[in-house]
Amino acid sequence: MNTEPLVVIVEDEPKIAQILVDFFQLEGFKTQIVSDGLHASEAIKASRPQAVILDLMLPHKSGLTICEEVRAFSDVPILMLTARVDEIDRLTGLNIGADDYICKPFSPREVVTRVKVILRRMQKTTQQQVDVLSYKNLQIDTNRFVCKLGEAPLDLTPVEFRLLTALVRRPGVVLSRESLMKNAYDDSRIVSDRTIDSHMKNVRTKLNQAQAENNLLHSVYGVGYKLE
Template sequence: MSNETILIVEDEIKIANIVQEYLQDSGFKTVCIDNGSDVLDWVQQHPVDLILLDIMLPGKDGLQVCKEVRAISQVPIIMLTAKVEEIDRILGLELGADDYICKPFSPRELVARVKALLRRSSLRQEDHEDWHMDEERYQVRYHGKTVNLSMVEFAILKLLSASPGRIYSRSQLIGSIYPDNRVVSDRTVDSHIKKLRHKLADELTSKELIYSVYGVGYKFEFHA
């Protein structure tokens, strides 16, 4: 029997009931909320392992709710959407949801996606506990190995690894790494990322940690 709690944020009662039934049959605890304005307060006051979040909600839409939740928590979020054009934003820069599923969907597929995301999240947490960044030495230690980085490389990695799965655009990376507003080209960022990847691969781990997201930017992920 699973101990995970899934928060279902869906105002269509029929859909919410079906999703709740399938999740409970799979051993999950569930809570349902039908208004976007109520989600943030609930998340702040209760432990939750994953959120299923519809986009079209009364009160606040799911995109705004996702942004607010992500500002305070890295809880896994799967968006439910009938709007294909929203997918880039859902997984993109300002929102950072972990996955999405388009309506109409198979309840069995949704349960499978929930289980898969919870497994990834668990592995990510285990890896994160073994991930140490030394700001005085610009060093990273991971699974007993250490790599030395430049100041800029360290700053990039610190930003990306602080929010695994979140996608950062090149302009966001530049703004964070160079707060003095100096002019830095996208190509310079790409060069730093390339060097950083080589160092991590050669000296720290054979696993890919920094991923390119075509047309958007970069993200950091722990994977088994």
């Protein structure tokens, strides 16, 4: 990881907390210990960690209550530690937003591994979300090479798809023909302005076929094109 992610460890047993600190720090994480439940939610809100290790049984306030409080302001991954292994506690914890459980006694290495798995899954989900672009009622899924205007699919060539994607990434911004050329062709070929204009004409035609008078694509005389 390029930056050290922060893990808040809410645990009232100092030896367990320190063991977790040692293992997380060995894997490149920063750590913060909160030793009771009273101020746990406030500490998590203030520090904005990438993950929380939350003991179920804490002084002053239970881990389930803290989990519920945290979910009111954050989607941070929460892994709960518990010595209570009955199914009711597990289901209750998951229903209020815990991402995972691990039972005491546990392997600290397993705790670190589970947190890393959760963070990787979240990163992948975030990346997939980023790859779906939208502007007004135009949607582009760059992973699946799918483009829709409203509910109507657009049958775009690869060059047209890349051109429209470049415009959707920067709505309202005029992209020059040179800039569009670089987005359309990844082999540094030289094409004329008329070639870009021809592709953009085709894109406009397909937008109009999908939805008449959509008024999304605009040409700016002597400069280039924009979506607005």
